[in-house]
Amino acid sequence: MTVKAANVSLYHEWQGKPYVINLVDTPGHVDFTGHVTRSLRVMDGGLVVCDAVEGVMTQTETVLRQGLEERIRPLLFINKVDRLIKELKLSPNEIQQRFIEIVKDFNSLIELYAEPEFKKVWKVDFAKGQVAFGSALHKWGLTVPIAQRKGFKFSNIVDAYEKGYVEELAKEAPLYEAILDMIVEHVPNPLEAQKYRIPKLWKGDLESEVGKAMLNCDDKGPTVICVSKVISDPHAGLVATGRVFSGTAYTGEDVYLVMARDDGKIQQVGLYMGPYREVCDSVVAGNIVAMLGLDRARAGETIVDKVLKGVMVPFERLRYISEPVVTMAIEPKHTSDLPKLVDALRRMAIEDPTLYVKINEETGEYLIAGMGQLHLEIALWDLQQRTGGLEVVTSPPIVVYRETIRKSAGPFEGKSPNKHNRVYIKVEPLDSATMELLERSEIYDGQDWRVRAKILREKAGWDADEARNIWSIDEHLNIFVDVTKGLQHLREVKDTLISGFHWTMAEGPLCHEPVRGVKVVLVDAQIHEDPAHRGPAQMMPALKDAIMCGFLSAKPTLLEPIMKIEAKCPPDYISGLTRVIVTRRGKILNLESAGMLMSVKGEIPVAETFDLANEIRSATAGRAFWALEVRGWEPIPESLLVPTIMKVRERKGLPKEIPKPEDFMPK
Numbered sequence: 001m002t003v004k005a006a007n008v009s010l011y012h013e014w015q016g017k018p019y020v021i022n023l024v025d026t027p028g029h030v031d032f033t034g035h036v037t038r039s040l041r042v043m044d045g046g047l048v049v050c051d052a053v054e055g056v057m058t059q060t061e062t063v064l065r066q067g068l069e070e071r072i073r074p075l076l077f078i079n080k081v082d083r084l085i086k087e088l089k090l091s092p093n094e095i096q097q098r099f100i101e102i103v104k105d106f107n108s109l110i111e112l113y114a115e116p117e118f119k120k121v122w123k124v125d126f127a128k129g130q131v132a133f134g135s136a137l138h139k140w141g142l143t144v145p146i147a148q149r150k151g152f153k154f155s156n157i158v159d160a161y162e163k164g165y166v167e168e169l170a171k172e173a174p175l176y177e178a179i180l181d182m183i184v185e186h187v188p189n190p191l192e193a194q195k196y197r198i199p200k201l202w203k204g205d206l207e208s209e210v211g212k213a214m215l216n217c218d219d220k221g222p223t224v225i226c227v228s229k230v231i232s233d234p235h236a237g238l239v240a241t242g243r244v245f246s247g248t249a250y251t252g253e254d255v256y257l258v259m260a261r262d263d264g265k266i267q268q269v270g271l272y273m274g275p276y277r278e279v280c281d282s283v284v285a286g287n288i289v290a291m292l293g294l295d296r297a298r299a300g301e302t303i304v305d306k307v308l309k310g311v312m313v314p315f316e317r318l319r320y321i322s323e324p325v326v327t328m329a330i331e332p333k334h335t336s337d338l339p340k341l342v343d344a345l346r347r348m349a350i351e352d353p354t355l356y357v358k359i360n361e362e363t364g365e366y367l368i369a370g371m372g373q374l375h376l377e378i379a380l381w382d383l384q385q386r387t388g389g390l391e392v393v394t395s396p397p398i399v400v401y402r403e404t405i406r407k408s409a410g411p412f413e414g415k416s417p418n419k420h421n422r423v424y425i426k427v428e429p430l431d432s433a434t435m436e437l438l439e440r441s442e443i444y445d446g447q448d449w450r451v452r453a454k455i456l457r458e459k460a461g462w463d464a465d466e467a468r469n470i471w472s473i474d475e476h477l478n479i480f481v482d483v484t485k486g487l488q489h490l491r492e493v494k495d496t497l498i499s500g501f502h503w504t505m506a507e508g509p510l511c512h513e514p515v516r517g518v519k520v521v522l523v524d525a526q527i528h529e530d531p532a533h534r535g536p537a538q539m540m541p542a543l544k545d546a547i548m549c550g551f552l553s554a555k556p557t558l559l560e561p562i563m564k565i566e567a568k569c570p571p572d573y574i575s576g577l578t579r580v581i582v583t584r585r586g587k588i589l590n591l592e593s594a595g596m597l598m599s600v601k602g603e604i605p606v607a608e609t610f611d612l613a614n615e616i617r618s619a620t621a622g623r624a625f626w627a628l629e630v631r632g633w634e635p636i637p638e639s640l641l642v643p644t645i646m647k648v649r650e651r652k653g654l655p656k657e658i659p660k661p662e663d664f665m666p667k
Contacts, residue, residue, distance in 0.1 A: 007241060007272035007288055014184040021183055022288040024228075026063075036063055038299045038353075041315070042228045042243030042288060044197065045187030046072040047179065048106070052098065052133070053083045055594065056105040058566040058627040064106070068113045068122075071197045073187055076106055076124050077141070077179065078133040085161045088596065092154035103131055130186050132178045138166045141175035143182055190217045190286030194245065201226075204313030210304075213246040219284040222308055223247030223255065225291075226315050227301040232347040236268075239277070240297040241290050247305060249289045250282035256309040257294065258302040263309075267293030299353050317441065324356050324369035325561035325606050325630055326397050328376055331366060333391035341366070344386045348379065355379055371630065373397050373610060399607045401648065402476065402516035402559040402633055403508030405429050409554035411523045414546030415666035416538035423497070423539070424524040425546035427554050430479065430517045433460040438477040439632075445473045466521075472498045476514045478505045482522045489527040493539050497522070500540035504547045509659045510556055511648035516633065517559075520547055549664040558644060559633035561606040566599070567616070567626035574598040576619030584608035585637075603631060 010021040024039045040046065046067040050060055067074055078099060084090045090098065107123040114122055124130040126144045134141030142152060152173060160169045187193075194217045198206070205211050213221025227242040253266045270277040270290045283289040297303065302314040332341045345366065349357040356369040370376045376397060384390065410426035430438070437443050437459060443452045453467035465483065471494065472480045480501040484490060505515040528534045565586070569577050571593075577600060578588055586604035593599070604612075609628065616624055636644055645658060 006274060007290075008274050009271040009288065010180070012180045012184060014181055019184050020287065021180060024288075036066055038228045040067055040070045040072055041201070041226055041300075043067075043070075043072055044190060044193035045183060046074050047077055047183065048074055049077050049079050050102060050106070051083075052078050052080045052102070053088065054568065054625055055098075055102050056109065058564060058629045060106075061109055062629055064109050065113045068110070068115070068118070071115070071118070071193075071200050073122055073193070074106075074110065074124070075182055075186055076103065076131045078102055078131065079136050081133055081157065082135045082138060082161060082166075085158055092158055095154055095158070099126070099131070099133060128186075129182055132182050134173070134175050134178060135166075136175060139170040139175050140166070140173045141178035142173050143178050146173065146178055146181070194286075198245070201315050202313065203316065210246065210308060210312065217285045218246055219244075219248050219286075221246040221285070222305040223249060223253065223303070224305075224308075224312075225249060225255075225289065225303040227297050227299060227303060228288075229299050229351070230297055231351050236292050238295050238297070238350070239290055239292060240294045240301070240303075241272070241288065242301075242303065244283055244285045244287055244289055246285050248282050248284045249291065254306045255294070255303050256306050256312075257296055258304060258312050258314045259298070260296040260301065262296050263306065264294045264296065264303070266291050298350065317444065323630075324354065324371060325400050326372055326376060327356075327367050327369035327400050328397050329367055329395040330380075331393050333393055337387075337390055340387055340390060341383075341392065344383055344390070347386070348382060352379075369400060372606075372628070397610060398651070399560065401511070401513045401561075401636075401644070403510050403513050403551075403556060404515065404517045404559055404635075405551055405554035405556050406635075407555045410521075410546075410550040412546045412549040412553070412661075413666055414542040414544070414549070414664075416534075416542040418533055418538055420528040420533045421538055421542055422526040423522065423542050423546050425543065425550055426521040426523050427547065427550035428519045428521065429554070430477070430519050431460065434462070434479075435477065435517055438473065443473065471522075472501055474502050474505050476505060476516045478515055478518045478520065480520045480522070484522055484524055487525055487527065489529060489534065490525060492531070493527055493534055496534075496536045496539045497543055499536065500543035501547075503540060504544040508556070509548050509552055509664075510558060511645050512652055512654060513558070513648065515551070518551070520550075545664040545666070548659070549661045552659060552661040552664070557641060558636045560636045562603050562631045562634050563606055563609060563628045564601075564631040565604050565626060565628050566601050567624050568594060568597045568599050569620045569624035570596070571598050573620040573623050574600070577616065577624055580612070580615050580619050584612065604628075606630075 006025045008023050010023055012019050012021055024043060026036045026039045048060060048064055050056060064074060081095070084095050084098060103124060103126060110123050111119055129143040129145040132141050132143045150173065157169065160166050195215050198214045202214065206215060210222050210224060214224055224246040225242045225244050227240050229241045231239050233239050249266060249269050251266060251269050255264050255266060257264055268279060268291070269283050270279045271283065272288065272290055277290045294303065300317055302312065304312045332338050345357045345368065349355055354371055358367045368376065368379060370379060380394065383392070405427060406429060408426065408428040411424040414423045414425060434456065437455060443455055449468060449470070452470065453464065456462035456467040457464055466481050469482045470479055471482050480498065501520060508515045565581065567577055581588060581602050581604055584604055585608050586602050588600060588602045590601040591598065616626060646656065649656065
């Protein structure tokens with residue numbers, strides 16, 4: 001199973017001309033989809049690999065949707081054709097029919113998710129050689145034009161397997177030829193692709209010098225590099241990998257890191273050859289580069305020529321399709337190994353931004369959170385590899401919850417510990433339209449307030465004054481709004497109040513889980529004129545008390561993560577499969593025939609997915625295959641609310657009593 005993205009720069013000749021292909025192999029499992037998100041930013045085309053038997057599955061839809069959002073030209077490779085012959089015993093005509101069904105499903109997703117100008121031109125066509133098929137296991141592959149040119153028929157492929165001369169097939173129709181020819185012919189080159197991708201990925205002035213240089217992929221323009229991943233090399237330190245969108249990256253170049261707000265110097269540049277790096281003098285626009293010396297660079301960073309310092313607009317931030325929903329506590333078996341554990345976890349978090357590492361100050365335990373149980377298992381395996389088999393003790397995987405409210409409440413007063421300052425806060429649940437904009441990253445912290453206000457007014461019906469006066473949006477999709485008028489000294493404490501908002505929303509009152517989907521409105525305040533009496537130690541607790549009081553008065557509840565499940569199995573086993581889903585609090589949303597198999601689409605809480613694989617295998621005699629994807633968050637059933645809160649509070653060592661609004665009211 002692929003669990004990390006790997007880069008390689010390939011030399012390939014097509015129709016007598018030489019080409020460089022920058023190829024990134026990304027994981028397919030949903031738990032590692034963060035690697036896909038980061039890799040797509042630096043690609044112009046995407047080769048979607050699909051199983052000939054399973055067809056278009058949930059993860060196929062996920063990666064295709066991600067790619068189309070980044071304006072990636074999709075191509076299709078139908079893999080494991082040998083399964084159609086050896087397992088399903090299909091005839092040549094039935095194999096062709098199966099391919100037609102897969103291409104139809106694939107194109108319907110392009111119709112659904114692509115932007116209007118790309119819907120028609122990006123649909124794949126067998127006759128044009130935009131779909132390849134073959135067997136990676138047996139190293140053969142074809143497209144229709146190659147098959148016609150070489151005189152291959154589907155009956156030849158079936159015959160090769162039935163009579164055992166597949167090795168000859170691999171020599172006559174090598175897989176690399178079909179794939180690389182298709183890529184060169186149908187993936188737009190950087191000179192073409194950047195003209196339509198840059199306006200999507202970068203919101204700066206396209207008429208500026210740097211804007212024109214990126215649109216034209218100008219290797220003589222100012223250097224602009226978007227970082228897609230950072231890895232830790234035990235010998236070289238941190239290696240930043242990214243796409244050169246403009247200019248030329250060269251050894252010794254002085255650069256500026258826009259997000260980190262830091263100067264840097266590229267100490268070495270190179271091209272990837274799988275796990276190895278080939279050192280070279282420079283890498284020009286349109287290529288993938290590996291750079292040493294930029295230790296503060298992180299995935300999503302924008303690296304530019306120093307002349308652009310202070311004026312360069314960063315690339316649009318990377319938007320991960322899901323967030324960590326499973327966590328576990330980890331500690332070294334021997335206390336003396338703690339520094340080694342901390343260092344390894346820190347480096348792992350740099351390499352994989354979807355792996356969250358947190359130290360619980362109250363209990364002293366280290367927590368790691370990931371996209372799913374498999375993500376954490378692989379993280380532990382990776383930890384062992386990095387530390388030479390460090391012995392650690394872990395807790396069982398635990399589901400991450402979110403806290404939210406179901407109605408509005410307030411205003412409530414919060415008083416500072418010295419009694420000299422007061423804030424008045426109202427809380428409201430965010431409506432579904434606003435949440436959708438937040439989840440799609442159409443509005444976010446750091447965005448130009450005019451742009452944000454316009455989007456909220458037009459797409460979510462926000463009041464103009466409220467939309468203009470948003471102070472902050474946090475990582476858990478909560479919004480802090482100021483609706484006060486002409487308050488004295490408010491400007492001086494604004495940053496402190498924003499910090500207090502982030503601090504408060506990081507741990508809700510029910511069981512110290514992050515708060516999600518809440519609008520916090522500052523409606524009034526009384527602020528002491530002396531700066532010594534209105535510092536963070538005074539203003540932040542006042543704000544927190546008011547928010548917590550409002551939160552507990554607004555029908556608080558827990559949200560649990562929900563997975564989308566898609567499964568297929570023979571008709572004889574469908575009842576067992578659906579029974580497993582339903583008995584685990586799941587819902588069946590769609591049940592239909594998919595050729596010789598039955599297809600089930602549904603939803604299931606993450607809390608019910610532990611040991612799900614064993615139960616599905618048992619209920620279907622191992623004949624089912626399925627995929628899971630995080631769909632979102634839903635309120636936990638009322639009957640489970642209090643027991644779940646108490647269970648989480650007990651695990652975290654919190655008092656058994658759930659707080660009441662009165663606990664946060666001014667004394």
